[in-house]
Amino acid sequence: MLDRIGITATSLCALHCILLPILLPILPLLGLSFLADHTLEHVFLLMTAFLGTVALFSGFKRYHKRLYPFYLLYLGVAIYWIKHDFSEAMEIYFIIGGAGLIVAAHFINIRLCNRCKQCDGKSCASD
Numbered sequence: 001m002l003d004r005i006g007i008t009a010t011s012l013c014a015l016h017c018i019l020l021p022i023l024l025p026i027l028p029l030l031g032l033s034f035l036a037d038h039t040l041e042h043v044f045l046l047m048t049a050f051l052g053t054v055a056l057f058s059g060f061k062r063y064h065k066r067l068y069p070f071y072l073l074y075l076g077v078a079i080y081w082i083k084h085d086f087s088e089a090m091e092i093y094f095i096i097g098g099a100g101l102i103v104a105a106h107f108i109n110i111r112l113c114n115r116c117k118q119c120d121g122k123s124c125a126s127d
Helices: 002-023 038-064 068-085 088-117
Strands: none
Touching (some): 002 038, 002 088, 038 068
16 A cells, blocks of 8 residues: 555656646746745655655565665665756656656565465565
8 A cells, every 4th residue: 555655656746847847937826836846846755765665664574575676766766866966958867767766666565565465474585
């Protein structure tokens, strides 16, 4: 369940970042200029990283004992975080790459957990 929430949150964050340049001129008219703030993006990204960590740790501890979903999650967060350090033309690649890695971490965690649920209570870490 947490993985699905993480996938949704990451997808919404990516959509926000992709659509922001298009909607930027309209935001002040609607009283929503705070949506263009980098601080809001970083807070939301940190909440996504925390949620991802909880979801992945749950699967790690209970089922699969694999670390590579964490590597994907944190690499995705790092790539997403530094997107403002590059030109606007490059930001879309950082958004897609970072969000893709975060979503992949959740999908892999779901897959590993589902595979281990079928192992009759035995540890799947040796697979």
